[in-house]
Amino acid sequence: METIERAADRVLEETGTRFLDDPQTIDILKQAGGVATGDVVRLDGAELRRIIRRHAPAKFLLRGRNPARDTLVGGAGPPIFAPIYGAPNVVLDSGERVAGSRQIYGELVAAAHAAPGLTNTGQMICVMEDVPEDRRPLEMLLAHLSRSDKPFMGSIASPAAAEAVIDLTAAAVGRPASAGACNLLHLINATPPLTYWPNPLKCLRAIALKGEASMVSSYMMMGATSPVTVAGALIQGYAEVLAGLALAQLWRPGAPAVMGILAYPFDMRRMLPDFGDPASQLVQLYAAGLGRRLGVPVRGDGAITSAKIDDAQSGAEGGRVLSAAVGSGASFILHASGWLEQGRTVSFAKLRRDAAALAEFGHGKPADLPPLPLERDIEMEIRSRLSRP
Amino acid sequence: METIERAADRVLEETGTRFLDDPQTIDILKQAGGVATGDVVRLDGAELRRIIRRHAPAKFLLRGRNPARDTLVGGAGPPIFAPIYGAPNVVLDSGERVAGSRQIYGELVAAAHAAPGLTNTGQMICVMEDVPEDRRPLEMLLAHLSRSDKPFMGSIASPAAAEAVIDLTAAAVGRPASAGACNLLHLINATPPLTYWPNPLKCLRAIALKGEASMVSSYMMMGATSPVTVAGALIQGYAEVLAGLALAQLWRPGAPAVMGILAYPFDMRRMLPDFGDPASQLVQLYAAGLGRRLGVPVRGDGAITSAKIDDAQSGAEGGRVLSAAVGSGASFILHASGWLEQGRTVSFAKLRRDAAALAEFGHGKPADLPPLPLERDIEMEIRSRLSRP
Numbered sequence: 113m114e115t116i117e118r119a120a121d122r123v124l125e126e127t128g129t130r131f132l133d134d135p136q137t138i139d140i141l142k143q144a145g146g147v148a149t150g151d152v153v154r155l156d157g158a159e160l161r162r163i164i165r166r167h168a169p170a171k172f173l174l175r176g177r178n179p180a181r182d183t184l185v186g187g188a189g190p191p192i193f194a195p196i197y198g199a200p201n202v203v204l205d206s207g208e209r210v211a212g213s214r215q216i217y218g219e220l221v222a223a224a225h226a227a228p229g230l231t232n233t234g235q236m237i238c239v240m241e242d243v244p245e246d247r248r249p250l251e252m253l254l255a256h257l258s259r260s261d262k263p264f265m266g267s268i269a270s271p272a273a274a275e276a277v278i279d280l281t282a283a284a285v286g287r288p289a290s291a292g293a294c295n296l297l298h299l300i301n302a303t304p305p306l307t308y309w310p311n312p313l314k315c316l317r318a319i320a321l322k323g324e325a326s327m328v329s330s331y332m333m334m335g336a337t338s339p340v341t342v343a344g345a346l347i348q349g350y351a352e353v354l355a356g357l358a359l360a361q362l363w364r365p366g367a368p369a370v371m372g373i374l375a376y377p378f379d380m381r382r383m384l385p386d387f388g389d390p391a392s393q394l395v396q397l398y399a400a401g402l403g404r405r406l407g408v409p410v411r412g413d414g415a416i417t418s419a420k421i422d423d424a425q426s427g428a429e430g431g432r433v434l435s436a437a438v439g440s441g442a443s444f445i446l447h448a449s450g451w452l453e454q455g456r457t458v459s460f461a462k463l464r465r466d467a468a469a470l471a472e473f474g475h476g477k478p479a480d481l482p483p484l485p486l487e488r489d490i491e492m493e494i495r496s497r498l499s500r501p
Numbered sequence: 502m503e504t505i506e507r508a509a510d511r512v513l514e515e516t517g518t519r520f521l522d523d524p525q526t527i528d529i530l531k532q533a534g535g536v537a538t539g540d541v542v543r544l545d546g547a548e549l550r551r552i553i554r555r556h557a558p559a560k561f562l563l564r565g566r567n568p569a570r571d572t573l574v575g576g577a578g579p580p581i582f583a584p585i586y587g588a589p590n591v592v593l594d595s596g597e598r599v600a601g602s603r604q605i606y607g608e609l610v611a612a613a614h615a616a617p618g619l620t621n622t623g624q625m626i627c628v629m630e631d632v633p634e635d636r637r638p639l640e641m642l643l644a645h646l647s648r649s650d651k652p653f654m655g656s657i658a659s660p661a662a663a664e665a666v667i668d669l670t671a672a673a674v675g676r677p678a679s680a681g682a683c684n685l686l687h688l689i690n691a692t693p694p695l696t697y698w699p700n701p702l703k704c705l706r707a708i709a710l711k712g713e714a715s716m717v718s719s720y721m722m723m724g725a726t727s728p729v730t731v732a733g734a735l736i737q738g739y740a741e742v743l744a745g746l747a748l749a750q751l752w753r754p755g756a757p758a759v760m761g762i763l764a765y766p767f768d769m770r771r772m773l774p775d776f777g778d779p780a781s782q783l784v785q786l787y788a789a790g791l792g793r794r795l796g797v798p799v800r801g802d803g804a805i806t807s808a809k810i811d812d813a814q815s816g817a818e819g820g821r822v823l824s825a826a827v828g829s830g831a832s833f834i835l836h837a838s839g840w841l842e843q844g845r846t847v848s849f850a851k852l853r854r855d856a857a858a859l860a861e862f863g864h865g866k867p868a869d870l871p872p873l874p875l876e877r878d879i880e881m882e883i884r885s886r887l888s889r890p
Contacts, residue, residue: 390861427816435824472779
């Protein structure tokens with residue numbers, strides 16, 4: 113872990129990170145000691161860790177419209193599971209494959225709500241292809257609020273959309289963000305290698321200033337947008353998320369944040385990432401360790417797969433990725449159900465089937481082994497077994 | 502971990518373990534402080550742990566006929582993968598399902614030899630239904646020695662068979678067992694709850710006295726042969742394997758041994774174990790921790806499933822179990838390929854397909870995170886990425 117941190121520190125300090133077209137970000141990083149040359153800022157990794165460790169909460173409450181649905185992100189409880197995020201296509205129960213729509217979106221949220229295994233209804237489960245882009249954030253919000261009372265994720269379509277969804281959700285939940293509690297978690301992606309685009313930077317700022325949560329993620333394709341090795345991907349991804357996580361704390365000390373370092377080998381023949389590859393599981397296990405050292409909750413991926421249908425490949429790839437995420441101690445597991453075809457498709461049947469399996473993962477994270485209940489009663493049961501004739 | 506150990510200690514001391522029809526075992530346990538009443542011996546768990554920690558090797562070499570195939574059990578290397586063990590039925594590449602036979606056995610060993618993902622050709626990949634039972638150990642040995650030069654597992658058909666296979670294998674390998682190195686690993690099963698049958702006890706003794714390795718396992722069906730809870734299964738299973746592991750060291754201090762605590766929920770409707778259930782993965786994660794505290798290598802299970810064919814269920818169940826085993830840091834993973842139908846069937850196609858995935862698990866165990874190679878080169882690659890136009 114220290115080797116990764118030291119190597120990432122050298123990358124951050126000697127190479128720097130590119131923050132595209134967002135002078136406010138560059139200004140605040142300079143105030144924190146960064147050295148800017150154009151849009152590339154060279155940063156002190158050890159200082160970024162100090163900022164994060166000092167301010168970022170180790171756990172926070174992510175609330176639902178129904179307080180009984182509130183979930184704790186981080187800490188010893190079970191991981192939170194949210195459905196696939198961002199699928200343009202949908203496989204209906206009839207088997208028909210169609211483009212996402214407003215109506216289907218509502219049905220997907222209802223399906224996620226009905227599944228006990230999902231404790232978060234996510235965001236952009238499918239793309240509403242029949243709704244103009246600027247209307248989608250509020251249409252999705254309406255679906256999440258009207259078809260479910262579970263917590264869900266915020267919009268990152270634009271800073272204005274993020275803010276509007278935050279304010280309306282706070283009104284619906286009836287409890288604005290406070291220390292250690294918020295209503296929405298937002299997916300803030302770095303753009304590997306070592307780059308943040310303007311919209312995620314502006315959204316990160318708007319979200320942090322509202323006291324809402326960001327899941328700062330680096331999603332790498334090993335051999336394409338990152339080095340091909342586990343070590344190289346970890347070093348690059350850690351450098352990227354360290355910058356983003358520290359930024360959130362610079363904008364608002366104490367802003368809830370989750371760390372995600374995800375990396376999948378890029379298949380040069382198919383020009384697609386290779387989900388289920390064991391290298392990605394090793395990245396997840398290290399990432400969780402790096403997150404624990406930072407003191408922030410960690411993201412994992414769920415049953416993701418390259419398979420086009422829910423077959424042996426889909427099961428094996430998804431089972432391995434999910435199990436690695438749960439085993440790593442990840443606190444928030446995205447794409448936990450419904451994912452097919454490199455994430456290009458959400459399937460109603462798979463969403464329900466994956467979620468049924470997730471319902472069994474009701475125990476705490478293995479990294480924080482759960483307490484053993486009823487110790488003496490269990491011993492009595494074992495004794496009675498031996499003494500049977 | 503301490504809670505499990507303390508509870509198991511009380512079970513061992515207050516309830517005792519049954520050692521059926523093997524006076525030599527009861528005598529040596531009495532010499533080590535055990536209190537016998539008939540075939541039930543009450544033992545001091547702390548003393549058993551002291552014996553194991555003092556004598557059992559943390560790692561040992563399991564050798565093949567070809568020294569280039571030698572594998573280290575325990576330590577920081579990748580886990581060893583062996584195929585399914587004990588299937589009466591075989592699915593051929595034609596799709597036909599037939600009883601195991603001598604000829605098919607040879608072909609299965611050849612398939613396991615040809616698969617780079619398998620580093621051990623195992624034992625009883627299928628049952629040789631066309632060979633008399635007392636001939637099978639030597640026929641299987643002949644297949645493992647003639648169709649492969651990888652390490653494999655020993656016979657536990659009887660103490661005499663175990664000894665014959667050990668002596669013949671030593672002759673073929675050309676290197677008899679020595680401190681920290683042996684030629685065969687044997688599956689020694691407790692019979693939950695809290696019982697050892699005579700044959701495993703006699704085999705364990707014969708094997709230890711030859712300096713060969715035993716994998717002392719408790720394979721529980723939660724709710725049937727063990728308590729239904731994770732905690733209860735762990736307490737019972739740990740008590741069982743602690744007795745067996747200490748016995749091996751009492752027979753021969755330093756005898757190589759692997760610990761296995763496996764538990765699958767028992768489905769009352771189908772009257773079959775439920776493979777892939779997350780409870781079993783939690784048991785595996787705890788078991789690995791208990792093994793680390795004992796200082797012995799730990800067993801895991803591979804792609805096992807309740808599915809009848811290699812479909813989404815097979816993939817998901819197998820993927821989860823395998824990933825939990827690898828993630829737990831298990832050193833020897835049995836049933837790693839070919840398993841279908843609760844282990845009643847081995848499939849050639851699945852054996853090859855599972856093994857192809859295993860070949861990707863070439864890295865070290867996550868519990869002992871592998872060293873990060875070429876640190877500076879990786880940084881240089883990351884740097885060159887940022888500076889691209």
